Every structure is written in C-alpha cells, then in structure tokens.
Amino acid sequence: MNRAEYGALKEYIxxxxxxxxxxxxxxxxxxxxxxxxxxxxxVFRHHKSYRGKRCAIRSTSRRNCPPxxxxxx
Numbered sequence: 001m002n003r004a005e006y007g008a009l010k011e012y013i014x015x016x017x018x019x020x021x022x023x024x025x026x027x028x029x030x031x032x033x034x035x036x037x038x039x040x041x042x043v044f045r046h047h048k049s050y051r052g053k054r055c056a057i058r059s060t061s062r063r064n065c066p067p068x069x070x071x072x073x
Contacts, residue, residue, distance in 0.1 A: 008040035
C-alpha cells in the first residue's frame with residue numbers, strides 16, 4: 001500500500017464506516033487519486049468498522065452475500 005492509499009484508508013477509518021463522509025474528506029485532498037481511493041476501499045472492506053454487505057453466517061462460501069432482513073412482527 002502506498003502513501004496515497006494509506007491516506008485514503010485513514011479517512012475511511014476516521015469516518016467510522018460512513019463512506020460518504022469519508023469521500024467528502026478525501027475530495028478535499030488532491031493528493032488522494034481515484035485509484036488510491038478504490039484500493040483503500042478494497043482494504044477497508046476487511047476492517048471492523050466497514051458497514052457494507054456482509055453475511056449473517058460467516059463462512060467462506062457465503063462471504064459476499066447481503067444480510068438477512070427480518071420482519072418487525
């Protein structure tokens with residue numbers, strides 16, 4: 001990971017998983033390129049504060065499935 005990718009990763013982590021907030025902070029820094037942002041997001045998807053799509057059952061075969069939706073009844 002190069003310096004720009006690491007800087008973008010720090011912004012994703014500092015935003016606490018809020019991707020839009022992180023992207024707004026990254027946009028203020030011209031040093032962080034689009035490629036660096038994408039690479040940092042790939043790494044951030046493995047971080048504990050990432051709030052993206054994850055499986056309810058964590059197994060290797062269902063790693064990228066969306067969370068289950070439960071009824072409010």
